[in-house]
Amino acid sequence: MSAVSDVPEDLYNPTALPTAPPDASHRRPALAYDGRGREVFGLVIGNAFLGLVTLGLNRFWARTRYRRYLWNHVSFAGDRLEYMGRPDELMVGLFATGAIFVPVFVALGLAIDLLSFSAPPFAPLYQAGAFVLIFILGQLAAFRARRFRLSRTTWRGLRFHQDGSAFGYMLRWLGWTVLAIATAGLTLPFRNKSLYRYRMRHTWVGDQQLTYDDDSGSPWRLMPRWFLCWLLLGPTLFMSYAWYRAAELRHIVARTRLGTVAPTVVISGWRVLKIYFWPVVLAIVLVIGVSVLANWLLIYFIGADTFGYGLADRSKIPPWVQPLLQAVLVLLVLGIVQQFLLHRELRAIGEALSLEGRLDAAVIRQSPVRPRRFGEGLADALDVGGL
Amino acid sequence: MTVARYFDGQSAEGRTLEAQFTPERLELLDAENRTVKAWALRDLWRSAGQVADDRLVLVPKDAPESRVIIDNPTLEYLIRQRIADLRRGPQSRNWKGRLGLVAAFVAVCGFFIFYGVPNLAALGVHLIPKETERRIGEVVAEAVPYMFSGKPARYCESREGRAALDRLLARLSLGPSSGLDLKVRVVQVPIANAFAAPGGHIVVFSGLLDDANEPDSIAGILAHEVGHVIKRHALRRWLRERGTTGFVDVLIGGVPGASVLTSVADVALGSSYSRADEAEADAIALDLLAKAGISTKGLADFFDSIRGQGDGATGAWWLSSHPPTEERGNRARAVTVPNATPALDAADWQALKAICR
Ligand SMILES: [Zn+2]
Numbered sequence: 074m075s076a077v078s079d080v081p082e083d084l085y086n087p088t089a090l091p092t093a094p095p096d097a098s099h100r101r102p103a104l105a106y107d108g109r110g111r112e113v114f115g116l117v118i119g120n121a122f123l124g125l126v127t128l129g130l131n132r133f134w135a136r137t138r139y140r141r142y143l144w145n146h147v148s149f150a151g152d153r154l155e156y157m158g159r160p161d162e163l164m165v166g167l168f169a170t171g172a173i174f175v176p177v178f179v180a181l182g183l184a185i186d187l188l189s190f191s192a193p194p195f196a197p198l199y200q201a202g203a204f205v206l207i208f209i210l211g212q213l214a215a216f217r218a219r220r221f222r223l224s225r226t227t228w229r230g231l232r233f234h235q236d237g238s239a240f241g242y243m244l245r246w247l248g249w250t251v252l253a254i255a256t257a258g259l260t261l262p263f264r265n266k267s268l269y270r271y272r273m274r275h276t277w278v279g280d281q282q283l284t285y286d287d288d289s290g291s292p293w294r295l296m297p298r299w300f301l302c303w304l305l306l307g308p309t310l311f312m313s314y315a316w317y318r319a320a321e322l323r324h325i326v327a328r329t330r331l332g333t334v335a336p337t338v339v340i341s342g343w344r345v346l347k348i349y350f351w352p353v354v355l356a357i358v359l360v361i362g363v364s365v366l367a368n369w370l371l372i373y374f375i376g377a378d379t380f381g382y383g384l385a386d387r388s389k390i391p392p393w394v395q396p397l398l399q400a401v402l403v404l405l406v407l408g409i410v411q412q413f414l415l416h417r418e419l420r421a422i423g424e425a426l427s428l429e430g431r432l433d434a435a436v437i438r439q440s441p442v443r444p445r446r447f448g449e450g451l452a453d454a455l456d457v458g459g460l
Numbered sequence: 461m462t463v464a465r466y467f468d469g470q471s472a473e474g475r476t477l478e479a480q481f482t483p484e485r486l487e488l489l490d491a492e493n494r495t496v497k498a499w500a501l502r503d504l505w506r507s508a509g510q511v512a513d514d515r516l517v518l519v520p521k522d523a524p525e526s527r528v529i530i531d532n533p534t535l536e537y538l539i540r541q542r543i544a545d546l547r548r549g550p551q552s553r554n555w556k557g558r559l560g561l562v563a564a565f566v567a568v569c570g571f572f573i574f575y576g577v578p579n580l581a582a583l584g585v586h587l588i589p590k591e592t593e594r595r596i597g598e599v600v601a602e603a604v605p606y607m608f609s610g611k612p613a614r615y616c617e618s619r620e621g622r623a624a625l626d627r628l629l630a631r632l633s634l635g636p637s638s639g640l641d642l643k644v645r646v647v648q649v650p651i652a653n654a655f656a657a658p659g660g661h662i663v664v665f666s667g668l669l670d671d672a673n674e675p676d677s678i679a680g681i682l683a684h685e686v687g688h689v690i691k692r693h694a695l696r697r698w699l700r701e702r703g704t705t706g707f708v709d710v711l712i713g714g715v716p717g718a719s720v721l722t723s724v725a726d727v728a729l730g731s732s733y734s735r736a737d738e739a740e741a742d743a744i745a746l747d748l749l750a751k752a753g754i755s756t757k758g759l760a761d762f763f764d765s766i767r768g769q770g771d772g773a774t775g776a777w778w779l780s781s782h783p784p785t786e787e788r789g790n791r792a793r794a795v796t797v798p799n800a801t802p803a804l805d806a807a808d809w810q811a812l813k814a815i816c817r
Binding site for chain 2: 144
């Protein structure tokens with residue numbers, strides 16, 4: 074200690090230093106989130122501002138900074154998670170994906186044009202079709218992105234890992250979603266449980282696989298409540314979903330296991346509603362405000378012809394000003410709200426969860442799977458990463 | 461005594477050890493004061509993933525899965541003096557590397573958008589058979605007036621007007637014998653505009669005929685659109701804009717709002733190409749006019765007349781979808797056609813202007 078000479082005197086006093094924290098390994102482990110709203114907000118706003126200045130070039134760094142913060146404020150058994158991914162991995166990942174998906178997007182665009190121009194009244198239909206296609210593909214991308222994020226997540230130096238097939242996940246998502254739509258939403262509990270279970274069962278902490286306890290009750294238990302909520306969706310402007318969602322979280326999250334460690338979940342419908350209510354209201358108000366602000370210019374933009382070679386153009390304002398303004402503002406606003414929402418979700422989960430059972434840390438060993446070098450490009454391209 | 465927890469990167473079970481810092485080294489000692497682990501400080505990173513300030517997490521450079529965790533913020537302050545120059549890691553790049561990466565990213569994007577896409581589009585034009593191009597053009601020629609007026613296109617076909625139009629085309633050597641397979645039509649839209657769709661479809665808006673003061677203007681405009689047809693500009697532009705759209709979509713994420721942003725990129729980028737295209741079409745137009753013995757003044761006057769309406773906002777002209785018309789007018793005026801006669805006689809001119817009635 075004497076080597077440290079340039080620090081205040083009282084710091085030498087051994088009693089001024091807290092003693093070692095008790096090793097939490099063999100007791101009931103705790104899962105906690107201690108991120109602060111103000112810090113997250115500052116981080117997100119700062120990233121958004123830098124994004125404006127750098128025309129979005131900072132996104133890889135912004136995302137990394139944001140994840141480091143979120144991850145590091147989640148702690149399990151007293152130790153914080155660390156996000157060890159690097160921005161350049163994201164950048165290279167996007168490039169690798171682009172090589173495949175730029176041609177796909179271009180072909181899709183050409184096809185939509187041809188179809189739209191041969192039957193103009195159906196043009197919105199083709200656009201919607203392409204959107205649905207991209208959305209389905211987005212599920213595949215999201216699953217792959219989760220694999221990348223987990224492979225860059227460490228706890229006590231041990232890597233997380235996700236196996237399972239992204240394509241298989243996409244098919245499951247598609248099947249369950251089509252079924253839910255076909256049944257007007259009544260099969261939603263089964264869909265949500267099935268997809269959650271697939272994600273959990275393919276998640277590994279070090280060499281330990283998470284499991285899902287299927288024996289202690291099926292989603293049929295949720296059906297009476299879901300049916301009631303389903304009836305009330307209209308009258309309550311979809312807010313009854315929060316009441317159902319709370320029960321669903323209590324049901325499915327409580328059936329997740331890490332060895333013998335099992336969570337109990339205490340969360341009310343009000344709490345779920347509280348997570349989403351203000352962010353959603355804020356998003357709606359801001360998006361409408363931003364759109365109305367810029368909308369009166371839109372008419373000039375519609376006049377812009379893609380195919381023809383117009384000789385004269387009567388618009389007085391350069392036609393790209395309004396949509397540029399609107400798009401940038403809307404994307405900015407939605408991005409900020411979405412990132413803030415994730416923080417609120419994490420905070421609610423941290424409050425709601427408590428863990429039962431003993432954690433035998435010695436059992437958990439390093440993941441034998443080497444992480445991939447790059448990742449997440451597709452999710453980046455489709456913007457389904459969310460994080 | 462400073463307590464550290466050491467995780468060896470193999471197990472979640474850690475060891476609680478005593479940490480001893482010297483100006484150069486960190487040693488971890490067990491209860492019997494034996495050295496378990498020791499590093500030179502320069503062989504340690506501060507973990508890049510550790511941002512909360514309630515503990516210090518060190519990562520040995522030679523074992524990036526190991527962790528030394530010191531759960532003590534005061535200690536963190538204490539040893540900040542020693543580890544000020546410890547970098548966060550593992551990291552692959554310093555600021556120069558990062559800057560290089562960004563530069564490479566921008567360069568590749570720029571190269572692709574400004575060089576790759578236009579050239580691929582020019583290549584793609586040759587891959588599309590003329591027959592396909594003609595069919596694309598057909599639907600475009602129907603759809604564009606619809607976009608302008610919100611109504612299905614109504615084509616003007618008065619017999620005298622049609623005959624006058626055909627005579628004008630014949631005079632420009634653009635009749636059926638030219639091998640160009642042109643399909644020139646007048647559509648009832650009260651906007652002074654004309655466009656060339658892929659495959660030889662040329663559509664003149666009736667508003668253009670209403671505004672024109674002399675047949676030479678219309679002859680010039682037709683010749684200009686024919687220039688686009690000969691060079692297959694419309695097809696190339698379509699391929700180019702779809703290429704840019706696809707690229708930007710992937711780059712910024714295919715969210716709904718982004719597609720608007722993409723269209724913006726189209727307009728901004730498409731116009732800079734169209735300036736070159738317009739110049740090319742103008743050159744062909746002046747050539748056709750001179751060969752037909754029609755004065756280029758009509759076209760020049762038309763360019764002058766749309767200058768006031770179109771690219772009014774100075775400073776924005778380079779991004780607006782039409783090239784600077786003053787320059788185009790002057791270029792047209794510079795061509796003198798000896799022994800020029802009006803493109804149409806008075807009777808034909810009246811018939812053409814009345815084609816929609
Ligand atoms: Zn032109």
